Amino acid sequence: DVKVTQSSRYLVKRTGEKVFLECVQDMDHENMFWYRQDPGLGLRLIYFSYDVKMKEKGDIPEGYSVSREKKERFSLILESASTNQTSMYLCASSLSQGQNTEAFFGQGTRLTVV
Amino acid sequence: ILNVEQSPQSLHVQEGDSTNFTCSFPSSNFYALHWYRWETAKSPEALFVMTLNGDEKKKGRISATLNTKEGYSYLYIKGSQPEDSATYLCAFIEGSSDYKLSFGAGTTVTVRA
Numbered sequence: 001d002v003k004v005t006q007s008s009r010y011l012v013k014r015t016g017e018k019v020f021l022e023c024v025q026d027m028d029h030e031n032m033f034w035y036r037q038d039p040g041l042g043l044r045l046i047y048f049s050y051d052v053k054m055k056e057k058g059d060i061p062e063g064y065s066v067s068r069e070k071k072e073r074f075s076l077i078l079e080s081a082s083t084n085q086t087s088m089y090l091c092a093s094s095l096s097q098g099q100n101t102e103a104f105f106g107q108g109t110r111l112t113v114v
Numbered sequence: 115i116l117n118v119e120q121s122p123q124s125l126h127v128q129e130g131d132s133t134n135f136t137c138s139f140p141s142s143n144f145y146a147l148h149w150y151r152w153e154t155a156k157s158p159e160a161l162f163v164m165t166l167n168g169d170e171k172k173k174g175r176i177s178a179t180l181n182t183k184e185g186y187s188y189l190y191i192k193g194s195q196p197e198d199s200a201t202y203l204c205a206f207i208e209g210s211s212d213y214k215l216s217f218g219a220g221t222t223v224t225v226r227a
Contacts, residue, residue: 004157031213031214033214033215035217040123040219041219042120042203042217042218042219042220043158043203043205043217043220044217045214045215045216045217048214050213056214058214059216090157090158092158092215094213094215095213096213101146101163101207101213102148102160102163103148103150103158103160103205103215104160105157105158105159106157107156107157108157
């Protein structure tokens, strides 16, 4: 059974804290993604990685950074958490070869910044 | 930012009725179009991966069509059941994007018994 695992389901952090969200996949996928989901806005891409140590900004990268030191792990970092980063965060992975590259998602992390 | 739009944002359907909704995307530089179903408290799961103009895919009572020249895809649910209640997301992959998925905001379907 393929799996994308996010380290936490729920997190509560204080404004100004540095926050790490971890994602691990066991499918040997090249691509990994971080999205945030807000009501009425759907999934918005924060960062995308297509290989180890490679990253590309998505549509809303401000206030975030990422790390991909190993193929299976993609970390999202909130350098200094703010209340407007309260959201549901979803990690996903996919193959980078061929056209049938469906994405597999983690269970999501609901982050609240107080 | 790629413009991927879904309409309507939400709809309510009586059990047994059929329904459909739309995903529109850029008609140039098309690579693939995905449909995902996202049920409450679960992870989004892929329904269809569509790559060719004129593609029609079917899974049980759910089907999808694709028109890449005009930039739209329809998802159909025939004989809606309460278990079809979910948010349906489409995702567009542009030809030169390294397989990056750009999602629409979703259509939330509620099936009333």
